[in-house]
Amino acid sequence: MEIESSLYLIPLLPLVGFLVNGLLGNQLPKWLVAVIACTGPFIAFLLSVQALQALATHPEGLHQAMFSWISTGTLNVPFGLQVDALTAIMLMNVTGIGTAIHLYSYGYMHADPSFSRFMAYLNLFLAAMLMLVMGDNLLLLFVGWEGVGLCSYLLIGFWYQDFANVDAGRKAFIVNRIGDFAFLIGAFTLYSLTGTLEWHGMEQAVAALDLNAMVVSGPMTGMPIMVALMIAGLCLFGGATGKSAQIPLYVWLPDAMAGPTPVSALIHAATMVTAGIYLLGRMDFLFVLLPAVMGVIALVAACTALLSGLIAIAQNDIKKVLAYSTVSQLGFMFAGMATGFFHTGLFHVVTHAFFKALLFLGAGAVIVAMHHEQDIRKMGGLWKDLKGVSILFIIGSLALAGVPPFAGFYSKDAILAAVYYQAASPGASPEWMVIFGMLVFTAGLTAFYTTRLVVLTFFGKPADEHRHLHEVHWTMMAVLAFLAALSALAGVLGLGTWLDTFTHHVWSPPAVEVNEALEHTAHYVAMGSSTAVVVLGIGAGLFLYLSESRREALDRWTKGSGARVYGMASHKFFVDEFYEAFIVNPIGWLAKLLWGVVDRIVIDSGIVEGSALSVSGFSAALRHTQVGAVSAATTSTLVGVIVVVLWLVLHG
């Protein structure tokens, strides 16, 4: 079978699973639902492997044109799928980790009365994500982009009888829509510059632009082309801040923890949040031209990483800690992309998918064992009873903390080296050195809060001596072990180097030639500083949390003299409250005000009924009579018509 003509099967198979389980799932036995739900993603995974192998002989990429989707005037948006090295890596991630998560979900969710609905949503999520990475144009990407947004809305609000879950889902959708607003503006801007939305066409058209010239036609006529491109780049990045949870739109992601745990893993690790990184990688031909925009992206990314790292320290819900850590790690990925060494960001996407999926699913196992308790202060000492889960969770934590030789160490290191390289390049903006400092500090924070999480959950005295832990289903353990193996070994086995060579030809080359000597220095500086902060972070974490007395002292401090500082972090720096007070509420008030005053009083009572009254006393009729008013209106209309006709005939 020629894989190029079968690409459509990759997103279609999970979609079929969605339709079958969505329509008939209630009538089918649970094992069959699970088989249907897992088969689609698994075959999609096998096909993705084939596609990846086929790239060896088709370095230009695979492409399957299907039909014309939206075509009118000069616009032609085809419905076509493509796989190049970048998409192939995303495919491995999405289908590979995705299949594992489906399998785990059987263990985690099979007792839920709405199990088939859950599996159907997961399938739809996967189908949408596959459209996102395989679409051959910006608009098909947007189909997947909004599709995953819809699925996260449905999955976060899965247990819909509790308004808290539903509202978290709605928040996710709406915040993402704000990002999509920016995305659309960016797409329109690019379209008016290039006249197409297809990747290849856009790349060629952008390459053909004279960057020193002015725009000569379209809505931005007279604007320097460089400025127009910057608007497009910033708007597309704005879209990415929604989907990939960066400042200012990251606020939906921690709330998304309301969903069942496999959702967290799917949203965070394998799929949705990496969409923004993918977008940057896909549009690399645009971003390499825009160093100023790249600087903005890097700065936003570093601030996001630092802010969410600080918040993560003060969270007590196991899933919230992991959620903020995800936001923080996404910041690292964006910073990596912004250096122009795109493979570093992609590398971290891949390793993060391994270890964060492991951590979320491990947290799920802990939560199941603890009978749906999520507060780490109420855990403690789980090591004794849950040896298997503990070991696997700790492997994930070591990878997240960036301890060598676990996978996270390699990818984080690559990003830090790339950022340092930028900072130390001759003529670099000093901003880059600040970014480097922030990221190194955040790497230390990461090690610290990860240590805190592990110590509080698995070590120390159990919060309740008499607890009876729930058994963890074997499918869940199998998936955890698989992910742990990847998290532990991916870096050592040279995934990073392989990724670099495999994707090398898809990236637009950097504007300046790479200085190899500086590259080596950057590598050593990054490794040295990150190892140092990681050791410090873990050391501080162990020192503070391992000993009972020091932990109590810390508790007293957070409630006493440190309450203000600690409160800022534990209340997430009041960002949600700020948005509520200055954006959400005012819009609600505006709506009510406009309705109550403008619509009902000014327009309706004032202008409409007022003018009716002044013309012929209709207003009274409006209030009191029935048919009379209609005939009055008709009569006066006819009288008016006749008068005017006469006038026209006489004077026309």
Next chain:
Amino acid sequence: MADFPFLSLLTAIPAIGGLLLTLVPRSDDKVIKGAALVTSLVAFVVSIVMWTRFQPVGAELVFVEDHVWVDQLNIHYKLGIDGIALAMILLTTLLSPIAILCSWNSVVKQPKGFFLSLLFLEAGMIGVFGASDLFLFYVYWELMLIPMALLIGIWGGPRREYAAIKFVLYTMAGSLLMFLAILYCWLHAGTFDVQALQAFLPQNIPFQVQMWLFGAFGLSFAIKVPMFPFHTWLPDAHVEAPTAGSVILAGVLLKMGTYGFLRFAIPFFPTAAVACTPIILMLAAIGIVYGSLMSMAQTDMKKLIAYSSVAHLGFVMLGIFSGTQEGAQGGVAQMINHGISTGALFLLVGVIYDRTHIRGLADFGGLAKTMPIYATLFMIITLSSIGLPGLNGFVGEFLVLLGTFQTHPIASIFAAMGVVLGAVYMLTMYRHVFFGPENPRWKDLPDVSPRELVTLLPLVALAVLLGVMPGPLLRMTEAPVANVVKSLHAVKVVEVTP
């Protein structure tokens, strides 16, 4: 087959069916309903056959029938359609049987008069879209008003009389102005023939007069759309109208305003249209955001959907006046898509209103558990309404915004905010009605019946189909829309005074 009088047949079928209904004894409910349904289904089948025979060259009118009606005044009974009119007629013949079927059990009072009104309404609507003589158009336009006013005024809710009168007065005020403008055109061109007028008027009417005439036509159509700030009749009409009335009103009647701009106001007075473009775009963009904000402030499901129509029709106006093929095509696609999704939304509200006789957002809760099939259909239509890519609403909205951005980027950006707000009010409505703990009051509500499913499934299927494959619809309207866009670009100020 191009000579076969499809259009006369299509207007005659519901009219004759309606007349035959008068012969059925008042007490014979079943026969009345059955006959009405069969009539509308026959009209639907005929319209489908007509579609298969529809092979125009470019934007020419097909299925033209031309007979002299009043010789002295040069009034003709002239019919003929292009792709836009065909799309609108198909929407009409699809929604009419659905409207009849959804009223099956809910109309107790004088069912004969009710179904008679629906059939006459259908005849009038097809006539409006099929007419190619301005006087004939005006006759249908006014005729259609009567059954609609009756549907609201007799079979409506508690404030039905107020709503019906407001509806009539508003429309009358607009039609009066339009009628004067029509007479003026006739006096100068000596004909009511739409094609002849399209050729004559742009060349021979001075700019100043064009402005007045465009204003008269435009105001009449703007009220019908309705454009901000002429929209306040709409929420009242929708809230009071019976379900079938709301479905037809939202599905077809509102589009007569935008259709009027495409068919008459712009081609007749292109120079004035161009001169008025900034203000129309501004009102359209304001309407999108304003309508969305209004929807956010509502607590009644029907009112919320009614205000959302103000926003959605704002997109149509924006696209039509963008002066680009993409935008105008998006506007026309949005006309059809709004007919499908908002028609379906009113049907869906009707389903729950038939069972409970209330429709406040806060009165429900947890219906997703009680009525899962209903909840699923409602979700799909909600997503279609907020323009989720892959469903129909997105195609129109995207084309409108993309097209408008090419010529008026600020209006486009402002309007795009409506995309965010749309998600807010629709998902908020869904949250209140379907999510949360089950309300014990409604825990025995039955899920959708087979009859209700039959009314809803075609619309849901179309929402998916037109989202994935909008090609056939876009091709159908491509040439006539191109003509309208061209007339907006080929303007020149006429200096002559007649």
